[in-house]
Amino acid sequence: MHPVRQPVLAAGLTALATAATLGLAPGAAVAAPAASPSISVNWFGTADRQAHTATVRGRFDCGAERGLAYIEVHLDQRRGAVTGFGFGVIGACTDERTAGTWTATIPADQGRFRPGPATVIARLVIEPNSLTETTEPVRLRPHCARP
Structure with missing residues (x-):
């Protein structure tokens, strides 16, 4: 040879x-490997000083996972001076519903959320055993009541 x-x-x-x-x-x-779940957070949210809450939104994708699903949200503003925890209810990841949007209203643990920069940790939980997390900056704008 x-x-x-x-x-x-x-x-x-x-x-x-x-x-x-x-x-x-x-x-x-x-x-090909199965698609992984993913979550994202919108760049802007709202701060309602009178209600002591903030509202953030984003998108989720279940990937190949199926089951009961929800969003856990931690919000931190001014380096821990104001924090809060809330949930976004999205129902279930099924063959008919694999992606969509979520909204979570987070009450402040103490103090008030104000317009300005904040950090969001958002977790997409798909029962029984899937967890996807993202940490993203967000800018809170003033909440304007609509008539």
Whole structure:
């Protein structure tokens, strides 16, 4: 054999051994990994100083997961001076509903949320065992009551 062909032959034998180990026939397609759940937060939210709350929104995608789903939201403003925790109810991830939007109104633990920068930690929980998290900056705007 020519020396140039030995690496090609060795590579071919390695590929066949790998396919045999995995139980694949040569040329068989490998399934793509299932899509992972994801969550995002909109850049802007609202602060309602009179109600001591803030409202944030975003989008979610269930990926390949199915089950009861909800959003947990932690909001931190002014480096921990004002914090809060709330939920966004989205129902369930089903074959008919795999993505959508969420809204959460977060009451302040103490103090008041005010217009300005804040940090959101949002978690998408899909029961029984899926958790996806994101930490994103958000800018709170004043809440304007509509007549």
